[in-house]
Amino acid sequence: MIRVLLADDQHLVRQAMAALLSFEPDIEVVGEVGRGDEVPEAVAEHRPDIVLLDIEMPGRDGLDVAAELTGVGVIILTTFGRPGYLSRAMKAGAAGFVVKDARAEELADAIRRVHAGEQVVDRRLAAASRSLGASPLTARECDVLRAAARGGTISDIAASLFLSDGTARNYLSSAIGKTGARNRAEAARIAEAKGWL
Numbered sequence: 001m002i003r004v005l006l007a008d009d010q011h012l013v014r015q016a017m018a019a020l021l022s023f024e025p026d027i028e029v030v031g032e033v034g035r036g037d038e039v040p041e042a043v044a045e046h047r048p049d050i051v052l053l054d055i056e057m058p059g060r061d062g063l064d065v066a067a068e069l070t071g072v073g074v075i076i077l078t079t080f081g082r083p084g085y086l087s088r089a090m091k092a093g094a095a096g097f098v099v100k101d102a103r104a105e106e107l108a109d110a111i112r113r114v115h116a117g118e119q120v121v122d123r124r125l126a127a128a129s130r131s132l133g134a135s136p137l138t139a140r141e142c143d144v145l146r147a148a149a150r151g152g153t154i155s156d157i158a159a160s161l162f163l164s165d166g167t168a169r170n171y172l173s174s175a176i177g178k179t180g181a182r183n184r185a186e187a188a189r190i191a192e193a194k195g196w197l
Contacts, residue, residue, distance in 0.1 A: 002115045005048035006032045007039050007065075008077070009057040013100070017052065017077075020104040027111055036060030043072060050111050052077045053094075055085060067092040073114040077107070085195035086121065087135070096120035135196040136178040142197055144171040149188035149197075 031046035037059030050073045053062040075096035076089045095114045110120040147157040158168035181187035
């Protein structure tokens with residue numbers, strides 16, 4: 001049996017996935033969590049072979065959690081089929097990336113293939129990711145854009161990241177230029193839409 005842990009903040013989605021996977025004779029859902037920060041403890045407790053991780057969850061981002069998990073196959077299962085998310089997921093060590101509009105048999109097949117040591121990626125998303133290329137933003141520019149997306153003044157952004165106002169302004173200016181945006185709000189929207197944040 002392939003032991004699977006489901007991590008998704010939407011209770012109904014988790015229940016539906018568990019119900020669908022229960023029809024598979026070789027797959028057993030051994031645990032479910034609704035927050036990213038609950039995943040490491042659940043992995044230690046349930047010892048799954050595969051973890052299905054959503055990206056946007058309370059507590060911790062699924063991509064951050066994926067980078068910490070070892071000895072388990074990670075499949076990112078998300079509504080957000082963004083090319084930037086795919087490249088970030090692969091860098092984090094995920095072996096699979098499946099969008100939630102996939103058919104149940106595709107998900108079961110992805111679980112089996114990752115369990116067998118293969119990488120599984122939605123073909124359309126892989127093609128889009130190759131054409132988009134890597135994110136031009138540095139990690140610090142991403143931090144500043146995330147803070148800018150929450151609103152506030154330059155001083156608020158700088159204080160939240162322990163930067164000087166001038167340094168925060170420089171990172172914002174660079175990110176705006178790299179995204180081709182007119183202002184910081186638009187830069188954050190562009191970066192989010194491409195999956196860079």
